[in-house]
Amino acid sequence: MKILNLYACLGGNRYKWGNEHEITAVELDPVLAQLYQERFPNDTVIVADAHYYLINHFRDFDFIWSSPPCPSHSRIRISQKNTNAFIPVYPDLKLYEEIIFLENYFDGKYVVENVIPYYEPLITAQKRGRHLYWCNFNLPKNIGERKAYKNMIETGNIKQLSEFHNYDFTKYKGEQRLNKIARNLVDYEAGKIILDTAMGIINSQNVNQPSLF
Numbered sequence: 461m462k463i464l465n466l467y468a469c470l471g472g473n474r475y476k477w478g479n480e481h482e483i484t485a486v487e488l489d490p491v492l493a494q495l496y497q498e499r500f501p502n503d504t505v506i507v508a509d510a511h512y513y514l515i516n517h518f519r520d521f522d523f524i525w526s527s528p529p530c531p532s533h534s535r536i537r538i539s540q541k542n543t544n545a546f547i548p549v550y551p552d553l554k555l556y557e558e559i560i561f562l563e564n565y566f567d568g569k570y571v572v573e574n575v576i577p578y579y580e581p582l583i584t585a586q587k588r589g590r591h592l593y594w595c596n597f598n599l600p601k602n603i604g605e606r607k608a609y610k611n612m613i614e615t616g617n618i619k620q621l622s623e624f625h626n627y628d629f630t631k632y633k634g635e636q637r638l639n640k641i642a643r644n645l646v647d648y649e650a651g652k653i654i655l656d657t658a659m660g661i662i663n664s665q666n667v668n669q670p671s672l673f
Contacts (some may be wrong), residue, residue: 461481461482461522461523461660461662462481462482462484462521462522462523463477463481463482463483463484463521463522463524463525463655464483464484464486464514464517464518464520464521464523464524464525464610465483465484465485465486465503465525466491466510466511466513466514466524466525466527466528466668467486467488467510467526467529468485468486468487468493468496468505468510468540469486469487469489469492469496469527469641469642469645470495470499470625470627470629470632470645471496471499471500471503472494472506472625472644472645472646472647472648472651473525473527473645473646473648473650473651473654474500474503474525474648474651475625475651475652476648476649476651476652477651477652477655478489480503480523482504482590483500483502483503483504483507484503484504484506484521484547485500485503485504485505485506485552485673486505486506486508486510486513487505487506487510488507488508488509488510488637489634489636490507490634491632491633491634491635492632492634492636492641493505493506493507495631495632498599498635499536500534503645510526510528511528511554511557511558511562514526514558514561515561518561518562518565518566519640520570521537522568522569522662523568523569523570523658523659523662524562524566524568524569524570524571524656525571525573525651525654526558526562526570526571526572526573527573527574527644527646528552528554528555528558528572528573528574529552530644532549532550532551532552532607533551533552533555533574533575533577533578533579534577534578535575535577535578536577536580537549537578539578545629551577551579554596555572555574556582556583558572559572559583559594559633560654562595562612563596564594565662568662569595569658569662570595570598571594571595571654571658571662572593572594572595573591573593573594573646574591574592575590575591575592576590576591576592577592584654586598586599588601588605588650589603589605589647589650591646591650593654595654595658597661598657599654599657600653600657601633602653603649603650603653603654604647604649604652604653605647605649605650606624606647606649616639616642616643618630618638618639618642620656621639621642621643621645622642625642625648626646628650629642632658
């Protein structure tokens, strides 16, 4: 199956996808892209703006996973709005652009993942743990997110997060904060179950496809 992994970061969602698929990862940060390539040498890694790559290449894939940047949607931004912790910003509506686009133009299965926002979501999603998932198939009620994840996210402890994700985040020498990168990774158990669910539906549809002859 041909998979497009957008805003790939270090491939938290991809970690347990195996090597049977043809995976293209798109990441804007060249340092993260290089580390992703080292971690998944069989994948094709492209340094580009994922939002624009999607609209130009979506027809080339069977399954698309997108994890657009979440800071402008995060509830912590509003919980600390009366402090100097965050500068007020507009919510980045590229998130919803991608959801609407995929729902109406993409013929395969897709997942758009983001945090639970500080506002009522503009499009109904499937809530699992601390995330919302917009997709064109039903997710299992339990997608395998490990319970310890929430506490590690809140503390931002790099050592604990490195153990949790089975990756040494101190390898990253770029401009982004380590705890930001570590917090953004999807639990790989959830990533595996979601892809397995989509594959099950795709395989079932292929089996049930009536022959023309």
